[in-house]
Amino acid sequence: MMMMMMMMKKPIILMTCILLFSSLAVLASENSFSPDECCFDFYSTKLPKSKVVSYRHTDERCSKTAVVFTMKKGGAFCVDPSVDWVKNIMKAKDRARTTTVNRSD
Known part of the structure; x- marks a missing residue:
């Protein structure tokens, strides 16, 4: 029974680490590779x-x-x-x- 518990803990720890690192990678890529501000529509009336x-x-x-x-x-x-x-x-x-x-x- 003890051996079975040890085998189950390792995959859980591994999966937790993978999820944590992939979340950090996504956050880092969003912040460093995307522009801060873009325009998708233009104001067409002449401004003073x-x-x-x-x-x-x-x-x-x-x-x-x-x-x-x-x-x-x-x-x-x-x-x-x-x-x-x-x-x-x-x-x-x-x-x-x-x-x-x-x-x-």
Whole structure:
């Protein structure tokens, strides 16, 4: 009977270890290989340039190339970077950033 108990404990320990390590592997892969933020739909209404504080590009691993505009009131909008009004706002923000950097030198 004692021998039977020993044989049953080892597979249980082995299975527990396998489950634990596979769970950790899944968690690690999700955190290290996936982008933090992607856009799946674009806001299509033209946003006022004066209310856009900044912009950032989404990760290149996202299925759609996108830009996220951050607004004065804290909102964020996914927009299509190929649209003219989006390009104009991005250029204006780049110029403003360059001017600010040059003034601080």
